[in-house]
Amino acid sequence: MRLWLASESPRRAELLRRTGIPFAVEGASVAELTAGFPPHELPVRNAVLKADAVARKHPDDWVLGADTVILLDGRIFGKPRDLTEAADFLRLFSGRMHEVLTGVSLVCRKEKRREEFTAVTRVWFKPLTATVIAEYLRQVPVLDKAGAYAIQEHGELLVDRIEGDLDNVIGLPAAAVAATFHRLAEVGAQPQQ
Numbered sequence: 001m002r003l004w005l006a007s008e009s010p011r012r013a014e015l016l017r018r019t020g021i022p023f024a025v026e027g028a029s030v031a032e033l034t035a036g037f038p039p040h041e042l043p044v045r046n047a048v049l050k051a052d053a054v055a056r057k058h059p060d061d062w063v064l065g066a067d068t069v070i071l072l073d074g075r076i077f078g079k080p081r082d083l084t085e086a087a088d089f090l091r092l093f094s095g096r097m098h099e100v101l102t103g104v105s106l107v108c109r110k111e112k113r114r115e116e117f118t119a120v121t122r123v124w125f126k127p128l129t130a131t132v133i134a135e136y137l138r139q140v141p142v143l144d145k146a147g148a149y150a151i152q153e154h155g156e157l158l159v160d161r162i163e164g165d166l167d168n169v170i171g172l173p174a175a176a177v178a179a180t181f182h183r184l185a186e187v188g189a190q191p192q193q
Contacts, residue, residue, distance in 0.1 A: 002061040003181065006054035011171040012066060019178040028053040028065065039076050043067040043103030044118045051105040059109040062181065068171050070147035072098040077147045086148035087133050090158070093147070095127035100169045104177055106184060115180055119173035121164030132157055
């Protein structure tokens with residue numbers, strides 16, 4: 001049984017690779033939801049859309065979909081449109097705590113099985129000056145990153161501390177994904193009674 005990662009994110013692929021689970025990559029081109037669900041539910045709904053899009057092409061295999069967002073004051077922060085918006089995001093996060101939510105969906109159409117969950121990590125930012133924000137945006141390409149930052153790329157300029165899974169902030173709660181996949185694959189391998 002094969003696992004497909006329904007994402008072209010190199011960060012997600014690297015995190016999944018570290019688990020030792022063999023997988024192939026096939027990006028999912030779907031229109032992501034931005035409303036219609038409570039903010040805490042949106043990432044997992046988008047993960048389901050991505051997983052289902054790829055699972056239709058590979059019905060015998062397991063497919064992993066994931067979506068990461070930042071949540072602050074009930075507002076979702078996805079990828080910034082441009083560097084001006086990226087700087088606005090970082091100013092809003094300055095000196096405050098926000099949550100990083102990654103919705104995960106594992107699905108196998110043949111087995112008619114699906115598991116979904118959302119991982120949450122709390123991140124506290126240092127108070128940021130305009131100079132630090134400008135320097136960070138100069139050093140790190142942020143337009144493809146939820147919340148306009150990557151903790152693994154000069155995160156020491158921004159982040160004071162985190163509570164929860166660091167991998168989740170990078171883009172995939174890899175240990176939780178691996179544990180869930182192994183449990184589902186093991187159950188699927190059991191002979192039917």
